[in-house]
Amino acid sequence: MSWPSPAEEELLDTISFDEWLIEPSTFMVKVQNDAMQNAGIFTDDIVIFRRGQKPKSGDIVIADIEGEWMMRYYQIEEGRPVLYPANGHYGVITPDELTVIGVIRSVIRRY
Amino acid sequence: MLIHIDGDSFFASIEQSVKPYLKGKPVVTGKERNIIAAASIEAKKRGVGRGMTLWDAKKMIPDLVVLPTDYETVSLFSKRMHDIIRRYTPVVEEYGVDEAFADLTGLRRYHHTSYEGIAAAMQKDIHGELGITVTMGIAPTKTLCKIAVDKGKPAGLISISRSRIDEALGGVEVKDIWNVGPATAALLRKYGMRTALEFKQKPEEYMKKLLTKPGMQTWYELNGIQAIPFEEEKVSYKSIGKSKTFTPPSNDKEFVFAQLVKNIENACMKARRYHQGTTNITIYLRTKEFRGVGIEGKVERVTAYPNELIGAVREMFEHIWKVGYYRATGVFLSNLQPLNPMQPTLFENPARLIRYTNLYGAIDELREHYGKHAVHLGASLHAQKTQHLSSRGDMPVRREMLVKGETKRKRLPIPMLQVPLR
Secondary structure: OOOOOHHHHHHOOOOOHHHHHOOOOEEEEEOOOOOOHHHOOOOOOEEEEEEOOOOOOOOEEEEEEOOEEEEEEEEEEOOEEEEEOOOOOOOOEOOOOOEEEEEEEEEEOOO | OEEEEEEOOHHHHHHHHHOHHHOOOOEEEOHHHOEOOEEOHHHHHOOOOOOOEHHHHHHHOOOOEEEOOOHHHHHHHHHHHHHHHHHHOOOEEEOOOOEEEEEOOOOHHHHOOOHHHHHHHHHHHHHHHHOOOEEEEEEOOHHHHHHHHHHHOOOOEEEOOHHHHHHHHOOOEHHHOOOOOHHHHHHHHHOOOOEHHHHHHOOHHHHHHHOOHHHHHHHHHHOOOOOOOOOOOOOOOOOEEEEEEEEEEEOOHHHHHHHHHHHHHHHHHHHHHOOEEEEEEEEEEEEOOOOEEEEEEEEEEEEOOHHHHHHHHHHHHHHHOOOOOEEEEEEEEEOOEEOOOOOOOOOOOHHHHHHHHHHHHHHHHHHHHHOOOOOOOHHHHHHHHHHHHHOOOOOOHHHHOOOOOOOOOOOOOOOEOOOOOO
């Protein structure tokens, strides 16, 4: 007989990286441009987003604008959604039709 | 009340979910086999369905989008779909990748809503979080749930209450009842039962004379009495199967044997990955006419090394081989048991055993570096060549869209949205 290791017990209160990052409806997508670089999201980063989550103003979202897919800041202005880039080289978009696919939850970059 | 949940055009819908630019387009999967495994709703509307050859399908739909089957992504979606169902009830039977049965009895008060309300909430979660639709059927028995789902396809929610069973069964042909095979359907028709309703309304004693136990189970189920048990236990890796179709069919004995050996190598590889070995091996051959012939063999001890199996397999193969054209071979390793530590049997030279272990350890390592079939048995050489030729373009996109740190063999277990972001 030996005492259980106290380390074991202390580790019960930790979570794994998986639990920390992956929620039931998270998907990932590879970033392919620098439209959000001032938000700290660069080309080849991996973005984890939550599919089906309703966006609120200020969220970064993955959106479908008439068959074009983009990642932008989501703002409601005068009752309408507006998409802002985080890079001056890209324009602001006020879409007539917009489907939000998901809301960004984390960004991962492996060097 | 039970509920049956069935993914609509599951494999094709998943492709549309991870490649949203394919939404609304006719999409099929099964490119790697040249036979359609699943067709999207748009493709089905234009007459293309499961089992059709790609060649025929493309004639019907010139703008058809044809994709290889992405089993990995399908498995991720399948797990998530079942997890969502478990949020609503702990009693879930996973019935294949794209289907489930669940028991909702007693949960209305807990969820503060009707059975239909619970189903609609599940349906909404699955659609919102996975981007696919499912059809739901609510009824007192599994067989009735299946009938409800057939009526609700696609994306519907149909419920058959006890008092409305007859109404639901009137238009259903006996051959379309779940678990009723062609022979039983023919028998029922012979005795004047054309619809599920006519079958259901025959007296129990009369039917008992006509049918065996499974047939009677269906009769009880149609009458609202649960006769088919609920199997909550998820099937684990109790067996591993590998099979592959080759085109064109071949009558070359050694080529067919090589294909079989390759399947054995693949199955053993998978078994080793799970630290499992087998004593029971089943092989089967499928002829050009889709007739199958198989044989099961037993080896003296647990192994996951093709070398140790090949002698037995050759004997089995000789047993079932008949001159003719074959289109597929397959292998099943069943009765899986932990592989380590390997117990050498009496009278066996343990050095030999260790040598095998090392050899295959090395092969598994080589595979990591040079691809799956860098080293293989001479007997499967024949099969290796065709694999390399035919596999190009048949690879799911996800396998090529790797993120840093992933390998061709191992990827992160999260679905990837496969669109170009602007």
